[in-house]
Amino acid sequence: MSRIVVLGAGYAGMRAIKFLQKDLPASDDLILVNDSPIHTEKTNLHEVAAGTIAPVKITYSIEDVISKRVKFQIGKVTKVDVDAKQVLFDDGTTLTYDYVIIALGFRSEDFGLKGASDNALPLYDIESAEAIQKHIEDQIKHYAQTKDENALNVIVCGAGFTGIELVGELTRSLPRLAKKYNTPEPKITNIEMATQILPMFDQGLATYAVDFLKNKGVNLLTGAKISEIEPNAVVYSENDEEKRAYGNTIIWTVGVSGSDVIADSGFDQKRNRVVVSKNLNLDAHPEVFIVGDVSAVMDPDSNRPYPTTAQISLKQGEYAAKNIAHAEKGESLEDFSYESLGTVASLSEVNAIGEVGKRKLKGYPASVLKKIITNRSLLEDANFGTMLKKGRYDIYH
Structure with missing residues (x-):
């Protein structure tokens, strides 16, 4: 034995x-x-952080899905x-x-960047995602009292998978919060050191993602090297010129x-x-x-x-x-x-980009694929009942 x-x-x-x-x-x-007693579908953490889905939707009890022969130890x-x-x-x-x-x-990983651990909110587990969601809503909620314009500014550091998917979800959730608390429209800034976002995708798909986000009002700063995170600002250099992006919510998805x-x-x-x-x-x-x-x-x-x-x-x-x-x-x-079975990056509930073999998908078809992948993960790693409870079924509407 x-x-x-x-x-x-x-x-x-x-x-x-x-x-x-x-x-x-x-x-x-x-x-x-x-x-922890729960498993988290971490590829969906950006949805919890943006407030477009409840944490319970991307978590499940480990003991509920493993065999009785397995001893589970926390x-x-x-x-x-x-x-x-x-x-x-x-x-x-x-x-x-x-x-x-x-x-x-x-x-x-903040790579020891000055101020990152103190002034930026990391996104890596369900607790950090919930903390980001609460921080964003608290800033917007109290804008009526503070009148602080930076309370309506959200900065996402990093334009990898997590950063871009989070920015996409924020374009959905922030207008809803503005309407809920009767504030001006919040602003989203995404800062990336590389000159191109999502380099693992075909150039045409990456351009589609950029255009989509910019049309949603996202200020996308590429070729911007971050040097410090201040309490309410990101310090970065662009063409050797030091600049600052101001906001009370700074989210770290760089590494x-x-x-x-x-x-x-x-x-x-x-x-x-x-x-x-x-x-x-x-x-x-x-x-x-x-x-x-x-x-x-x-x-x-x-x-x-x-x-x-x-x-x-x-x-x-x-x-x-x-x-x-x-x-x-x-x-x-x-x-x-x-x-690889394919790669998909979500841009919103009904928009995404994806590559499956030689096929390139964008818009609604790619978003459907993203949800199918989520459902398949729940089925294979949990069970059929968990997939029914936690899965994404608006793809069939």
Whole structure:
């Protein structure tokens, strides 16, 4: 009998436990560890932050969707001791394993930028998303008393997936709040260091996204390098000239890194991501599998690590589980192989851009695809009942 421990119940961890349930004998001991009793569909956090959807819509109880054979343990991991085959927790307890899948996810990364940790609101989990939503509404709500123009200015730092999807949702929610509290129209500024947003998309689709957001009144600043976050302003340079964008709500979506448990465990890492073998484990400790946002898996085509996306995390969780089953049977492990099923970025409830193979989608068809992806994730990682409760069905209207 073996004990298999999965650390983290995000996309990779939930997919891993699903396959472990199916592939391993009943005599094996399966333990899933997470610091919260709920799973969050983190690709939809921007909707909660903007206030266009309730938090309950993108979360579900982990115990409601896992098999009874899986022991679910709530705890905060502080270290993984690979030599002792132990997981250490903040309450001083430990957990031994024969195999471990480390899928501890990401945290917001401010790269040590002056003022970022004190003056900007990060977006990385359900609590931070709710804090952003509350902060925005409080600023607009109290505008009648404060008459502070900056209360109506929202600045989003970063124009990657999260930043652009958040800006798109804000173009929906801010006008509603203005109407609710009878204020002038709030303003949205998006600041990005790169000269082009969404470079992973075809130029035509990226241009479509830019035009859509600008038509919604978004002030999109590209080629703008942020140097400091002040209490109510973002300091940036444009053509070597220092400038400021003023606003009482400053949201940070510039970057992420893996869980700090990675560095604290002494792994060879960069930004808390560990380069793993083609089998997703460590050469020196083949019983240790590292997947998701804490893993760096090399793409043989580019010789660079695959990007950290939910889609890749799901596939890694599946491969890690299957390879543990192979290892238990004395079989050869499978090399990780990944082929993208497509990429979609939401711009609003009924607008998005997407690429599926050679097909390029924009507008309503792309938004439908985004919702189908959400429903599929709920079905495969949770169950049919959860999909019915949490899924997106306005696509059929």
